[in-house]
Amino acid sequence: MLLPAAAFATQYQLKVDGLACPFCAYGIEKQLTRTDGVKEIEIDINAGTVTVTMAEGARLSREQAKRIVEDAGFTLRNFAELPAAD
Template sequence: MKKILAILMIALAGLTTAQAQEGMDQFQVQVDGLGCPFCAYGLEKKFKEFKGIKNVAIDIETGDFTFSYPAEKALSLDAVEKQVEKAGYTPIAGGVTRSDGTIEALHGEKNPVAVNSTKTVKGKTMVSGNCSMCQARIEKAAMDQVGVQDASWDKNTKILEVQYDETMTSIQAVEEAIARVGHDTEHHKAHKEAYENLPGCCQYERIESKKQNK
């Protein structure tokens, strides 16, 4: 692992000044499980959810995955790692060369230069639901949003607690995603069809969302 990490750090250090001047962060990740062109397509498609991604390159023989991303969005390596996992693959090692020349490694190692920190925040919202099936559905809908790092829903209090990178998503976007799978939230009401498609045990007593009351 250390050998792979060292190679990646050397490669990242070799990125040109011209690339940095473009205002783009340069990412390189070693991905395990890429066995065919279709695998590479699936990984690239998942990362297209990151709006603004450019210069995507995937080598299925070596597992090398590289791309550029706007520095102003401060995409974190944790978010990249989670996105690789959501695509169904395992990130072995990786790093990023920030537009200011800072180099960071996937698991927290970095050079002495100050780095841009992500803007991780926590939020809470009310989400309607009844049971453990509801909990799994609600938490999955939240976690599927790019930038969400953790989500936990309490079926007794109906409160969803979310930890996310506010440069990539918002509590409103999370609520909208949950409403799409059939659960009313504090500010967004699920469509009738989505609610009616829920299993019988999950069809909670509906509430009026604040958004509908405005």
């Protein structure tokens, strides 16, 4: 039996300019934890990426991500929804 796509958590990858230190990462993490539906946050300072896992059925739009990143003082360079794991 297949479950609808909305039944699975959705992951997004954000490419962020200026993400250079743990304090920078904390600023973005703090903004994301205030966002409804955010389940998990993984930050790779070296790659300048933030991977956000949303709760089942929750979505993150490019506009939301841009606002969150800018509110933390950074620039969003890329926003991608990651393919669901099989």
